[in-house]
Each structure stands twice: as structure tokens, then as C-alpha cells.
Amino acid sequence: MSLLRQPLLLLARSAAVKKMVSTMPVSAGIVRSYVPGETTESAVEATAGLADDRLLVTLDYLGEDTLDADQADATVAAYVDLLHQLSARGLTRSAEVSVKLSAVGQFLPDNGHKIALENARTICRAARNAGTTVTLDMEDHTTTDSTLSILRELRKDFPETGAVLQAMLHRTEADCRSLAHEGSRVRLCKGAYLEPEDVAFQDRLEIDRSYVRCLKVLLAGDGYPMIATHDPRMVEIATSLASRYGRVPGSYEFQMLYGIRPEEQRRLAERGERMRVYVPYGTEWYGYLMRRLAERPQNLSFFVRSLISKK
Numbered sequence: 010m011s012l013l014r015q016p017l018l019l020l021a022r023s024a025a026v027k028k029m030v031s032t033m034p035v036s037a038g039i040v041r042s043y044v045p046g047e048t049t050e051s052a053v054e055a056t057a058g059l060a061d062d063r064l065l066v067t068l069d070y071l072g073e074d075t076l077d078a079d080q081a082d083a084t085v086a087a088y089v090d091l092l093h094q095l096s097a098r099g100l101t102r103s104a105e106v107s108v109k110l111s112a113v114g115q116f117l118p119d120n121g122h123k124i125a126l127e128n129a130r131t132i133c134r135a136a137r138n139a140g141t142t143v144t145l146d147m148e149d150h151t152t153t154d155s156t157l158s159i160l161r162e163l164r165k166d167f168p169e170t171g172a173v174l175q176a177m178l179h180r181t182e183a184d185c186r187s188l189a190h191e192g193s194r195v196r197l198c199k200g201a202y203l204e205p206e207d208v209a210f211q212d213r214l215e216i217d218r219s220y221v222r223c224l225k226v227l228l229a230g231d232g233y234p235m236i237a238t239h240d241p242r243m244v245e246i247a248t249s250l251a252s253r254y255g256r257v258p259g260s261y262e263f264q265m266l267y268g269i270r271p272e273e274q275r276r277l278a279e280r281g282e283r284m285r286v287y288v289p290y291g292t293e294w295y296g297y298l299m300r301r302l303a304e305r306p307q308n309l310s311f312f313v314r315s316l317i318s319k320k
């Protein structure tokens with residue numbers, strides 16, 4: 010693991026650094042490369058552009074770890090507005106939304122779990138009315154049980170709701186087994202958070218091995234695997250496992266983040282794979298940006314230059 014990963018992921022949770030860095034406008038080079046804009050309109054425009062290239066989209070209204078109930082309500086309203094606008098533009102066949110439960114109240118001191126469930130339910134209803142779906146992002150391991158329990162509740166009324174599992178956690182292979190059933194949409198990623206040794210693999214190779222074991226469970230199962238990685242080896246292994254397990258095109262999909270390996274995104278779509286791009290937007294891009302920098306510390310000097318020049 011890079012020596013810079015840990016300090017960058019710690020900074021991702023620092024309110025003081027967040028305050029300083031967030032004065033940087035979204036147009037600043039490094040932010041813009043990962044986030045198309047701050048407004049719903051910019052997100053809808055980015056979606057339309059990707060849809061023209063036959064790419065599918067999942068949209069994330071940025072924000073996390075809120076301790077403010079009004080902020081959680083504002084996030085729900087932003088998703089509902091986004092879903093209306095996507096529907097009005099005829100984009101909900103190719104675009105869905107990704108939601109972080111900590112942005113809709115999971116950490117609120119009184120009844121956070123219940124508030125997040127009700128808020129997520131409101132977004133699922135709006136998505137259903139717009140003709141599309143919701144995927145619940147997965148945050149650090151302290152939230153996994155709460156998130157999977159909210160997922161189970163939501164799936165009673167909205168069985169199309171997707172889950173995310175992180176290969177870096179020791180528990181994930183077992184979670185994949187429980188979720189590899191018919192109708193179950195599961196995004197498999199490596200995991201973006203700083204996690205302790207007692208719950209997570211620390212070594213890159215071990216995380217990759219876990220990713221492959223989880224891929225086998227999901228692709229051999231009856232659910233709908235969403236293979237979220239930019240790693241060329243994982244994409245190649247997933248492709249050959251899909252064919253080994255008799256998966257037909259359309260019975261699984263690849264996913265990558267906006268701005269990362271865009272040529273590969275188009276190449277996979279042109280090859281006939283379902284390829285979905287995760288598009289984050291909004292003003293709360295700080296935590297997201299820091300996690301991307303932790304994965305790619307080579308971009309750090311670009312980031313520091315953006316910060317100093319603030320353009």
C-alpha cells in the first residue's frame with residue numbers, strides 16, 4: 010500500500026483541512042477531473058453526454074457523515090429533484106442513483122438508523138416513480154451491519170435496490186454468498202476507506218485475491234453482479250469468469266468512476282459489455298476527492314498546484 014494512503018484517508022475526515030480545501034472552486038483542475046459540476050443541471054448534462062456514448066450512469070449527490078437533520082432532508086430533496094430532471098430528459102433508462110446512508114442521517118444521534126431508512130425509502134420511491142433504481146454505497150466497516158440491515162428492509166418494498174460490498178473486508182466473501190440470490194444487485198469494489206487489520210486485508214495482493222474469490226461467488230450465483238474496478242487484471246479475470254459461468258451479456262455489468270480510464274469505459278461498451286459510470290456531483294466533493302487521491306498519490310502534486318493557484 011502507498012505510504013501516502015493512510016495520511017490522505019485520515020485527512021478525508023478532517024474538518025479543518027476540509028474547510029481550507031473546499032474554498033477551491035470545482036473548476037479547479039483536479040476537482041473537475043473527478044466531478045463534472047456542482048449543480049443538478051451539470052450532473053444531468055454529464056449523464057446525457059455519457060448516454061450518447063452508450064454508457065450507463067449512476068449518480069451520487071456528494072455529501073457524507075452528516076450530523077444535521079436539515080442537511081439530511083436537503084440531500085433527500087436533491088435526489089428527488091435529480092430523479093425528476095433525469096426523467097424529464099428521458100434519461101432514467103440509462104441512469105440510476107447511488108446513495109450514502111451517512112448523508113441521509115445514519116449518524117444522527119437519535120434514531121439515525123431509522124431516519125436513514127425512511128429517507129432512503131423516499132429516494133427509492135422517487136426512483137421507482139421515475140423508472141429507475143437506487144444503489145446504497147458502502148462506507149467504512151462500522152456502518153456495514155446497519156447498511157445491510159437497511160438494505161434488507163428496503164428490499165421488502167423495493168427489491169431492485171442495489172448493495173455494495175468491499176473486497177478488503179474479511180467478512181465480504183460471506184456477505185457475497187448471502188447476497189448472490191436472484192434479483193439481487195451487488196456492486197463489488199475493493200474498498201476506499203482506512204480500515205483496521207482486525208477487519209480488513211491491508212496488503213494489495215490479498216485484497217485482489219479476495220476480490221477474485223468474491224467475483225467467483227457473485228458470477229456463479231443467481232444475482233446481478235456489478236463489477237466496480239479500474240484494475241485491468243480484475244476486468245480481464247471478471248470477463249473470463251463471466252464466460253466460465255455461462256453469464257450472457259446483460260446479466261452483469263462493469264462500473265468505473267467518472268474521469269478514471271474513460272477510454273477503457275468506452276472500449277468495454279463498444280465490445281458489447283454493459284458499462285456504468287459513477288458520476289458524483291455537488292459542492293461536498295472534499296471526502297470523495299481525498300479518497301481518489303489516496304488511490305492515486307501521483308496526482309498529489311497536481312492537487313497541491315490547484316490549491317495554491319486556486320483557479
Ligand SMILES: Cc1cc2nc3c(=O)[nH]c(=O)nc-3n(C[C@H](O)[C@H](O)[C@H](O)COP(=O)(O)OP(=O)(O)OC[C@H]3O[C@@H](n4cnc5c(N)ncnc54)[C@H](O)[C@@H]3O)c2cc1C
Nearest residue numbers: 146147198199200201237238239240264265266287301305
Ligand atoms: C463505480 C464505483 C463505485 C464505488 N463505490 C464504492 C463504495 O460504495 N464504497 C467504497 O468503499 N468504495 C467504492 N468504490 C471505490 C473502490 O472501492 C476503490 O477504492 C477504487 O475503485 C479503486 O480501486 P480499483 O479497483 O480501481 O483498483 P486500484 O488497484 O486502486 O487501481 C487500479 C488502476 O486503476 C487506475 N486508478 C485507480 N484509481 C485511480 C484514480 N483515483 N485516478 C486515476 N486512475 C486511477 C490506475 O490505473 C490503477 O493502477 C467504488 C468504485 C467504483 C468504480
